[in-house]
Amino acid sequence: MHTLIVAGARPNFVKIAPLIRELKKQRTITWKLVHTGQHYDYQMSQSFFEELEIPSPHHHLQVGSGSHAEQTAKIMMTFEKICLEEKPRMVIVVGDVNSTIACAITAKKLHIEVAHIEAGLRSGDFSMPEEVNRVLTDAITDYFFVTEKSAIENLHKEGKKAQHIFFVGNIMIDNLHYGLQKVGNTTKDSHVVITMHRPSNVDDKDNLQQILQAIIEIAKQKKVYFPMHPRTQKKIEEFSLQKLLENDNIMTSPPLSYLEFLRLWSTSSLVITDSGGLQEETTALRIPCLTIRENTERPVTLTHGSNTLVGTATQKILDVYQKLENNQNYQVPELWDGKTAQRIITILQEISAKTSLERKSI
Template sequence: MKIFLIAGARPNFMKIAPIARAFDKHSQINYKVVHTGQHYDKNMSDIFFEELGIRLPDYHLGAGGGTHAQQTAKIMTGFEEICEKDRPDLVIVVGDVNSTLACSIVAKKMYIKVAHVEAGLRSFDLSMPEEINRMVTDSISDLFFVTEEQGMTNLLKEGKILEKLHFVGHVMIDNLFYQLEKLKKMDTTCFPTTQFKQEHTQYGVVTLHRPSNVDDKENLEIIFETLSEISKTLPLIFPIHPRTRKNMEAFNIKIGANIKLTEPLSYMEFLNLWKDAKLALTDSGGLQEETTALGIPCLTIRENTERPITITQGTNELMGTSRKKILKSFDEIIGGNWKVGQKPQFWDGNAAERITALILR
């Protein structure tokens, strides 16, 4: 059985890595890793793949940036070429990036089966490009690997056949546990955030990159005013996205003295930072899930989430950009009154093994 594993950005590789490691245990699976090159990331060196426990990509499409249409077209063209010369039996896509959409469409038009990992997640917000990617990918996939029960419900409502839906848990959590074990054996003193951790017994972590937050001057000003207020009580560290930094400078936004800005961090550096944080303030989908897995309070600066289990069972709550709501929730966390949460079903580090067993069956 020949399988292509598709990844276009750093978080995608963290999702395919557990699957690749599981596939390595089965000689009857011949898989190849396809890197579409959707995002360039200087942290994705050979060491990055070594840390993930997977080999370097077999194919690199080098799609690069551009508009959504330009990028999607470049990925489709490049992926079609490799499918023509090295046709797989199955294409596995993960998440909701443009690579997910592009490679799914190419495969289906070439009569190659498609499996979607992280299927069924919905924010019901069509202003998010990721939501469109999720919906279109799920509309043409053959196999659906689902991370949470709401995903099953969403897919059934959309008319999917139950036999094709598989509630397996979350490969991102598989990778989180794998990396935590590796982190225990690492010398972290060389990490750029080590000094900050040594100086502060308690701190909060911030990530912010969504256009609705960082491209809107009023929203970004409100968010930073709120963060500055929080930092008077709890120091904050913020590995800042280039887009966010650019807009901060363009909008002339000032930050509190107790907010430390850093360059974007590698996965292991960032994991070493947030795993010990008092709380996370974020608009990232992945961090909502990972903080739930480790029981860390998370305040999500968004009006909606495609990951509702992080709220119903986990440690996450939606804040929007409401200064009042964020500060009230922060006071609850500092006062020890935040919900404890629980680890969702099948978020046990074995999702990739379940996926592999189902594919072999």
């Protein structure tokens, strides 16, 4: 079965790396990697390929930046040419970025089957572009690989067939285990790590200022490390908020590579973020996480894990922060065991075998 694997943005690379490592061990599925170029600078792309030992893409679309519409259109136009050239039986997409929906639509219009890794997650918040991408991708997906049981319920409600939904666990955690082995022994520290990049947080001056005020208060007690997404840095400068971060206990930096960042947050006492992936990774390592959003598409991190939704108000963030010491009863969700990629490959091999039999019987 010939398959194209699509990656385009920083979180995608983390999710495809374990899959590619497993694909190299078998011969049933032939595959090629397509990098859309949605994230295209060194920190946001190339360093991930090097550290996670992802091979050079067979196809690099180099679409670059642009509005959501521009970026999606560029990906569709260039990916269509690749599909016509490669004639894959299946396209595998991951996550919820523009590359995910653009390549899923393109494949489906060419009558190519689509498999979605991390399917079925829902926040219910359509102001998030990722939620639009998730819902639309799953509307046309053929095979759904899900990370948590809430995703199965969501897909059932949307009328998806049970036999096409596979509870395989979280492929992000496969890579987490892999990365921790490469990082080696690390010593726990009391520092705090913050990341944020979502438009609702960084494009709104009041929200951004509220979050930064909370960080200032936390920095009175602990060192705070703040690797800045380019969008966040741009907005802090645009709103003239740089002085808020002039604090000996607040360490700012450009984006870090995957392993550098893993070494930093995995030894921390607390992570504050608006990232979806970090909610999961901190849950896997039982590190407290304050998510500066009003909702999450990953509810298992709230019900079983170390994650708490705190919104963007300064006092709410600080109130939850002060109570963290008394709440350490965290769990690791089911099948978040580092073996998700193995389960996905087994299922893909079964799909390939079944299809071959069906074609022979025609």
